[in-house]
Amino acid sequence: MQKILTRHFNQANSHRLDxxxxxxxxxxxxxxxxxxxxxxxxxxxxxxNLRGLGGAGFATGMKWxxxxxxxxxxKYLVVNADEGEPGTFKDKxxxxxxxxxxxxxxxxxxxxxxxxxxxxxxxxxxxxxxxILQGAIDxxxxxxxxxxxxxxxxxxxxxxIHPGAGAYICGEExxxxxxxxxxxxxxxxxxxxxxxxxxxxxxxxxxxxxxxxCVPHIIVHGAEWFAxxxxxxxxxxxxxxxSGHVNKPGIYELSVGTTLRAIIYEHAGGIxxxxxxxxxxxxxxxxxxxxxxxxxxxxxxxxxxAIGSMAGSGGIIVMDExxxxxxxxxxxxxxxxxxSCGQCSxxxxxxxxxxxxxxxxxxxxxxPVDLKNLPGIVGNIGGNTICAxxxxxxxxxxxxxxxxxxxxxxxxxxxxxxxxxxxxxxxH
Amino acid sequence: xxxxxxxxKEIEVPAGTTVIQAAEQLGIxxxxxxxxxxxxxxxxxxxxxxEIEKQPKLQIACYTPVxxxxxxxxxxxxxxxxxxxxxxxxxxxxxxDCPVCDQSGECxxxxxxxxxxxxxxxxxxxxxxxxxxxxxxxPTVMLDQERCILCTxxxxxxxxxxxxxxxxxxxxxxxxxxxxxxxxxLDNKYSGNVVDICPVGALTDKDFRFKCxxxxxxxxxxxxxxxxxxxxxxxxWDKSRPHSHKKARVMRLKPRLNPDVNQYWICDDGRYDYRFxxxxxxxxxxxxxxxxxxxxxxxxxxxxxxxxxxxxxxEKVGVLVSAQLTNEDIFxxxxxxxxxLKIFHVDFRVPEKPGYSDDFLLKADKNPNTxxxxxxxxxxxxxxxxxxxxxxxxxxxxxxxxxxxxxxxxFGKETVEQIAKNVKFFVLQASNWNETxxxxxxxxxxxxxxxxxxxxxxxxxxxxxxWPAFAPLGEAKGDWEILSLLAEKLGxxxxxxxxxxxFNEITQRIASLSSMSYEKIADQGMILDxxxx
Numbered sequence: 013m014q015k016i017l018t019r020h021f022n023q024a025n026s027h028r029l030d031x032x033x034x035x036x037x038x039x040x041x042x043x044x045x046x047x048x049x050x051x052x053x054x055x056x057x058x059x060x061n062l063r064g065l066g067g068a069g070f071a072t073g074m075k076w077x078x079x080x081x082x083x084x085x086x087k088y089l090v091v092n093a094d095e096g097e098p099g100t101f102k103d104k105x106x107x108x109x110x111x112x113x114x115x116x117x118x119x120x121x122x123x124x125x126x127x128x129x130x131x132x133x134x135x136x137x138x139x140x141x142x143x144i145l146q147g148a149i150d151x152x153x154x155x156x157x158x159x160x161x162x163x164x165x166x167x168x169x170x171x172x173i174h175p176g177a178g179a180y181i182c183g184e185e186x187x188x189x190x191x192x193x194x195x196x197x198x199x200x201x202x203x204x205x206x207x208x209x210x211x212x213x214x215x216x217x218x219x220x221x222x223x224x225x226c227v228p229h230i231i232v233h234g235a236e237w238f239a240x241x242x243x244x245x246x247x248x249x250x251x252x253x254x255s256g257h258v259n260k261p262g263i264y265e266l267s268v269g270t271t272l273r274a275i276i277y278e279h280a281g282g283i284x285x286x287x288x289x290x291x292x293x294x295x296x297x298x299x300x301x302x303x304x305x306x307x308x309x310x311x312x313x314x315x316x317x318a319i320g321s322m323a324g325s326g327g328i329i330v331m332d333e334x335x336x337x338x339x340x341x342x343x344x345x346x347x348x349x350x351x352s353c354g355q356c357s358x359x360x361x362x363x364x365x366x367x368x369x370x371x372x373x374x375x376x377x378x379x380p381v382d383l384k385n386l387p388g389i390v391g392n393i394g395g396n397t398i399c400a401x402x403x404x405x406x407x408x409x410x411x412x413x414x415x416x417x418x419x420x421x422x423x424x425x426x427x428x429x430x431x432x433x434x435x436x437x438x439x440h
Numbered sequence: 441x442x443x444x445x446x447x448x449k450e451i452e453v454p455a456g457t458t459v460i461q462a463a464e465q466l467g468i469x470x471x472x473x474x475x476x477x478x479x480x481x482x483x484x485x486x487x488x489x490x491e492i493e494k495q496p497k498l499q500i501a502c503y504t505p506v507x508x509x510x511x512x513x514x515x516x517x518x519x520x521x522x523x524x525x526x527x528x529x530x531x532x533x534x535x536x537d538c539p540v541c542d543q544s545g546e547c548x549x550x551x552x553x554x555x556x557x558x559x560x561x562x563x564x565x566x567x568x569x570x571x572x573x574x575x576x577x578x579p580t581v582m583l584d585q586e587r588c589i590l591c592t593x594x595x596x597x598x599x600x601x602x603x604x605x606x607x608x609x610x611x612x613x614x615x616x617x618x619x620x621x622x623x624x625x626l627d628n629k630y631s632g633n634v635v636d637i638c639p640v641g642a643l644t645d646k647d648f649r650f651k652c653x654x655x656x657x658x659x660x661x662x663x664x665x666x667x668x669x670x671x672x673x674x675x676x677w678d679k680s681r682p683h684s685h686k687k688a689r690v691m692r693l694k695p696r697l698n699p700d701v702n703q704y705w706i707c708d709d710g711r712y713d714y715r716f717x718x719x720x721x722x723x724x725x726x727x728x729x730x731x732x733x734x735x736x737x738x739x740x741x742x743x744x745x746x747x748x749x750x751x752x753x754x755e756k757v758g759v760l761v762s763a764q765l766t767n768e769d770i771f772x773x774x775x776x777x778x779x780x781l782k783i784f785h786v787d788f789r790v791p792e793k794p795g796y797s798d799d800f801l802l803k804a805d806k807n808p809n810t811x812x813x814x815x816x817x818x819x820x821x822x823x824x825x826x827x828x829x830x831x832x833x834x835x836x837x838x839x840x841x842x843x844x845x846x847x848x849x850x851f852g853k854e855t856v857e858q859i860a861k862n863v864k865f866f867v868l869q870a871s872n873w874n875e876t877x878x879x880x881x882x883x884x885x886x887x888x889x890x891x892x893x894x895x896x897x898x899x900x901x902x903x904x905x906x907w908p909a910f911a912p913l914g915e916a917k918g919d920w921e922i923l924s925l926l927a928e929k930l931g932x933x934x935x936x937x938x939x940x941x942x943f944n945e946i947t948q949r950i951a952s953l954s955s956m957s958y959e960k961i962a963d964q965g966m967i968l969d970x971x972x973x
Contacts, residue, residue, distance in 0.1 A: 179612070196609075201483045201503055354609070354616035356484045357589065361529035364614035368565040385562045392525035395497050396486055 014241070016229045017222065017251055018265040021109040027144050029151040032112035038157055040228030041119040045165045048231075053124040057227065059235035061247030066092050066183070066220030067296060067324040068400070069246070069313035072227075076217055078207030079125045085214040089122050089130040090192065090206075093221045094176045094183040096135055097296035098347060099327025102251035102263055103221035107134070107141040110225070111148035115171065117224030119162065120231055122169050125217050129170050133188050136176040146173055180351035184399045185218040187353065198355045199399035222251060243269035246312040254280040256330035257287060268323075272307040276330060287332040291416070295324025297344050298404030300411035301337075321411070336431040337419045341412035342370035348405045359402040362393040366409055378424035386413050444510040459512055460488055460501035470514050471523055471552050473530075473639050474591035475502035478704050480600060485530070485591050487552070489522040490514045498522050523556040530589045531561075533568045533614055534640075541587065543641030545654040549589070568614050577606075578626030580708060581635055581643050588618045588642035594634040601705065604628045618642065629802060632711045636694060636704070645692065647712055652678050652691045660909035661696060661963050663896050665764060665889045666710035667795065668805040670898030671695065671702035672963070673710070675890050675909045688718040689910055690890065698964055701902065707801050714890075720873045722885035723914025729878075734915065734925065737882060741841075742929035744865045745781065748838050754783050758828035758837045761788035761817065762844035763807035765919055766894030766906065768942040770809070770816045771949075772920035773843070776927050776934055778817075785837075787825045788813040790850055803899055808889070812897030815952055815968065829855065835862035842867065843919065844886070846874035869922060885916035892918055893939040895961065897968065903956060904965035 020026040020035065029037070044053050058073030079087055091114070095103040106114055118130045134142050149171050152158040160168050174192055176182050182191045186200035189211050210216020226248055230238045239247035252264045252275055259281030266275065272294055276282065283289050289304040294311065300321035302309070309315050313323045331340060349367035354360040366389060369382050387410065394406025413420060423429060443452045446463050453462045460470050461477075473485035481503050489498040493511035498518060513519055530549065538544045570585035577583045595607040595618070606624045610617050620626060626634070635645045657676040664671040674694045682689070693714050695706040725737035732740075748756055759777050761770060770788070777783040794804035807813075823831075829847075831837050833855055840863045847856045853875075860866055860879035868880035871888045891912040897903045912918065917925075920942060927934035936942045940958045947953045952968040960966060 201481070349613055352613040354590065354611070354613045356486050357526055357529045358486055360590070360614055360616060361532040364568065365529070365532050365563070365565065372565065379564065381562075381564075389562065392522075392529070396489060396522060396525070398483060 013266065015265050016241075016249060017106065017110075017113070017225055018263065020113075021105060026109045027111050027148060029112055029148065029155060032110070036232065037112055038116050038119075038163075038228075040231035041116045041123075041157065042163055044120045044123055044231050045163055045167055050124045050126060053120060053231065056230060056235045057124070060230045060238040061235075061242065061245055062223065062226055062230060062238065063246055063313055064220055065222040065226075065250050065326065067097060067298070067322075069323060072219065072223055075207065075219075076121070076125050078205065079215045079217060080208060081126075083208075083215050086129065087125055087127040088211045088214055088216040089118060089125065089127045090185075090188065090211055090216055090218045091118060091130060091132040091221060091224060092183060092185060092188060092218055093132050093134040093138070093141070094188060095138070095221070095325075096180040096183045097298065097325040097327055099253060099255055099293060099296050099329040100325040101253050102326060104138055104141050105251070105263055106221050106225050107138070107145045111145045112152065113225040113228065114145070114221055115148055115152050115157065117227035118171060119157065119169060120227045121217065121219065121224055123167055127217070128168050129172070131192055131211070132171060132173045133182070133192055134173060134175055135183075136178050142173055142175060149173070179353070180347075181353040181399075181401060184401065187399070188218065189216065198353055199401070201398060241267055243267070243310065243312050243315075245314060250311075250326050252279075252311065252326045252328055254328045254330065256292075256328075257284050257289075257332035257335070258282065258330050259284055266311075268312040269310050271310050272302070272328070275311065275328060276307065280330070283330070283332050287334065289330065290333045290335055291331045291337060291340070293327070293329040293331075293408075295322050296327035297329070297347060298322070298408050299324045300407045301340070301415060303415055320407075322407070334431055336429050337412055337416035338370070338374055338423050338429065339431075341409055341416075342367070342374045344412070345370045345405075345409050348401070348409065352401065352405075356398045356402075358393045359397045359405065362389060362402075363405050366390055366393075366405065370409075373420060373423050374429070376423070376427035376429075378420070378427070380424055383413070383417070383420055383424060442506050442508040442510070444506050444508070444512060446512040447514055453506055455506070457506050458502060459490060459492075459499070459504045459506060459510075462506050463501065463512070463514060468514055470501045471548075471556055472502060473548060473589055474593060476593050476596075476637055476704075478601070479593060479596040479637075482592050482596065485526065485589065487523055487526040487530075487556075489519060489526070491516045491519045520556065523552070524559055527552055527557045528559060528562070532563055533586065534589070535567065535586050537587070541584075541641040542644045542649050543587075543638075547641055548639035570615075570617055572617070572619065576646070577620055578631055580631045580646055580712070581626050582646055582649065583618065584642050584644070585617045585619070587640050589640055590616055590618060591639060593637045593639070594618070594643060597634055597637060598626075598628075601633075602628050602630050607634075629707050629709065629796075629798065630705060630800070632708050633695070633705050648692045651685060652681075656681060657691060658909065660890070660907050662890060662906045662909070663808060663898075663904045664693070664706060664710040665808040665896070666707075666713055666806065667797075667803040668807060668810050668899040669702065669801050669803045670808055670896055670900075670902065670904050670965075671706045671710055671801055672698040672904065672965075673706060675714075677890075677909050679910055688715070690714045690717045696963075701898065701900070701904075701965070702801055705801065709796070709802065716872050717888050717890045718913070721888075721913045721916065722870060722873055722877070722883060723916065724885060725915065726883045728881060734917075737884060738922075738925045738929050740882060741865075741867060741926055744839050745926075745930060749781070753838065754781065755785065756836065756838040757781075757783045757785060758832060758840045759783060759786040760790070760825055760828065760840070760842045760845055761786060761813060762790075763788050763805075763810040763813045764844050764889075765809060765813070766889075766892055766939070767809065767812040767816055767897060767903070767946060768894040768939045769843075769892075769919035769923075770813050771942055771946050772923050772934070772936070774817055776923050776932065777841075780927075780932055780934070785823055785828050785831075786817065787823070787828060788817060790825050790845060792850070805899065808898070809896040811899060811901050811968075812895070812903070815897060815950060816946065829859070832863050833858040837862075838864045840866045842869070842876070842880070844870045846876050848875035848879075869919065871916065884922055885912075885914060886922060887912035887916050887918045891916070895939075895943065895958075898965075901952075901968040902965040903953065903961055903968065905958065905961050905963060
């Protein structure tokens with residue numbers, strides 16, 4: 013299994029430019045800038061089947077292609093490093109262990125879309141990531157990989173880091189743009205999409221850190237090579253973040269076509285001693301929870317979508333039989349209630365309402381009618397909101413009620429919970 | 441122009457029209473909270489969701505532009521369910537304190553619950569408590585955060601219309617709260633409008649709070665007499681329960697839509713200046729402070745006029761007209777005094793200090809009908825107010841007939857004292873008590889604009905109708921009606937039975953109004969023909 017994104021992670025000083033240069037660093041950027049036209053770069057990315065690894069899985073090349081060529085306004089690349097999806101910790105590693113991979117991806121991408129300024133919007137809590145990435149940016153400027161006339165060409169590019177301020181919703185790309193513009197992080201109405209009206213009203217591409225880190229490899233090794241790493245319509249590897257009741261939690265770079273079972277049992281060391289798998293969240297807390305019977309699914313975007321969940325951010329949260337699913341649902345609901353931006357009514361009022369119902373059931377005060385009402389209340393949020401946050405509430409919270417209904421019924425009927433997992437204890 | 445179908449009805453509208461606007465043209469009211477035609481689209485309330493064929497998700501009608509061949513359903517089961525669910529969400533944390541809420545009866549939560557809701561409550565959990573309830577946010581408006589549905593209409597009004605930026609939505613999720621920015625007060629000249637656009641009881645008017653339940657209110661279309669802008673208003677009055685509010689009839693004024701004049705807005709000066717309609721009114725004719733009958737009063741004036749006429753001294757009559765009067769009043773004044781009695785000292789121009797003005801609705805000329813007086817009185821020849829006053833103080837005027845003006849305020853007490861001493865007969869025809877009343881020999885009670893049928897011509901040269909909300913208070917009469925009585929006494933043919941009759945004669949006599957009629961003016965007004973402005 014060839015590692016590309018994480019190949020430097022275990023080297024000493026992997027964040028330094030000389031380490032990066034030692035291993036064909038910035039060759040992709042050099043190739044793109046000196047031997048290819050922007051259109052050729054874009055074509056290569058399209059052919060690679062690279063898809064957005066922030067969570068939505070949108071085809072990256074196609075996204076770039078939406079940037080209008082005849083628009084006289086400046087164009088921007090905005091890097092979404094607001095990694096806030098619970099269960100996800102991959103972008104942090106890229107920025108801290110291999111920041112130049114991200115920077116090289118930024119250079120190639122900006123060249124392809126004709127942008128001369130890139131903003132990296134980093135989650136406010138990621139102070140170390142910011143420090144290391146800033147160090148890398150400084151190094152790149154010194155070596156002429158950023159700034160004026162990059163690598164002796166006429167291409168100029170500036171990269172600026174902008175820290176977030178602690179709002180999950182600012183990972184939503186248009187809320188991120190609002191925040192970057194100095195406003196409250198509220199998602200925008202779409203259309204227009206950012207490719208046409210984005211940052212400061214200008215055409216803007218917003219890509220995730222990991223997505224951009226893939227870009228130089230596609231240029232160096234070619235689109236076909238990258239596409240073959242993954243599966244049909246979804247090229248490459250991705251970094252899976254495994255947490256919860258496994259023996260070896262951590263990050264695993266694997267083909268996007270790996271099955272969930274293989275990730276849990278072959279790579280993450282299986283479920284902890286003496287326990288068995290109960291449920292798993294495959295792609296960050298916004299994804300629908302899967303039961304132990306559903307883990308033979310491939311982890312690419314389309315396969316997970318087909319079974320009603322999503323690959324999302326690659327955050328895999330594994331739960332064994334000691335986990336109370338009512339409690340897990342309540343924790344998810346609590347997160348959504350806390351992070352709903354409050355702009356549009358179904359999500360603002362609905363997320364909090366759902367949480368209060370969940371909390372009540374958890375506290376042994378559930379009523380039979382709650383179980384009758386929950387699917388409707390949860391279902392009225394998704395699809396009716398400005399951004400995908402509402403869909404996440406519906407998909408994620410709804411899945412617990414649907415797939416673990418008997419546990420909810422037990423809680424409501426018996427007004428107690430027989431399970432106390434170590435997670436639950438840690439949480440209290 | 442794209443052609444589309446909404447609820448089975450076809451319509452063709454210009455490209456760029458939104459579905460909510462197109463539906464409105466078909467008479468279909470899609471429910472809305474955040475949408476307001478004069479404000480930027482926010483798309484946050486989500487209640488205007490409609491089903492559009494070939495689109496997987498429901499779309500918000502306020503933001504979706506029409507497209508050729510689009511098929512929209514505003515009342516399909518999916519759309520109805522969406523409307524209900526948004527209402528349910530909005531009410532989850534709403535206190536539903538309708539019995540003590542001033543908005544009750546004109547609240548969109550109530551209205552839409554009846555139209556689109558009618559579900560059984562599924563809420564058993566406690567509501568989110570917010571801090572500010574019955575909280576003063578400025579001289580005119582009270583805020584109730586838990587009634588607020590965060591539609592941000594007021595935020596956008598302060599950002600886009602007044603550009604005073606007082607409001608913001610603070611906090612996140614269901615703890616979001618409408619509030620003022622720290623250190624700010626809602627204290628601008630248009631603050632009352634936020635109450636009008638607030639679809640619920642979150643922003644209520646201090647002036648109106650708990651004064652009257654809205655279902656007791658009658659509504660009469662009118663025009664604000666506060667300045668020459670002539671903003672279109674509605675007079676909201678309660679005549680049936682005078683015991684509730686110390687005999688006051690008018691409860692509040694509200695703006696009335698006129699896209700060419702005031703759009704949806706009025707200023708606070710106009711909005712809160714209505715108490716004179718019911719307060720300090722002159723209720724019966726008085727001679728030197730003693731009540732007399734109309735018969736006696738009119739008789740006295742007629743005798744005086746005949747006396748002067750007999751002596752051939754009509755240059756010794758001065759008439760001060762007011763630009764507060766309607767076109768119809770002014771025309772009858774002209775017809776009686778200028779055209780028939782050949783009095784030439786007739787003028788409406790008084791030396792008033794210009795009032796507060798801005799680049800929006802407030803004009804420096806605080807009279808509603810300066811343009812009308814100008815057009816009808818044709819101020820050429822004769823002498824000006826200043827000269828009439830000079831003559832009067834010197835004793836060169838025998839009969840001074842003043843409409844509405846407070847001469848004390850305009851010319852000072854000393855001048856008015858001299859006038860009272862030197863003018864043989866000083867008539868003041870006015871609606872409200874002012875200091876000049878004490879000096880006039882005869883005071884005649886006239887109606888206020890809210891009691892009149894007629895028209896004003898605003899600073900845009902737009903002739904606009906006013907309608908009587910109720911009959912004149914006490915024995916007061918309309919200005920032209922009083923003059924009709926005088927004419928009759930003098931044996932002059934000046935019989936008008938209605939304002940419309942007068943207006944029809946105006947249109948025959950004054951070229952710039954020749955194409956008009958009450959029917960044509962309707963409730964949106966008409967611009968004078970051939971105006972140079």
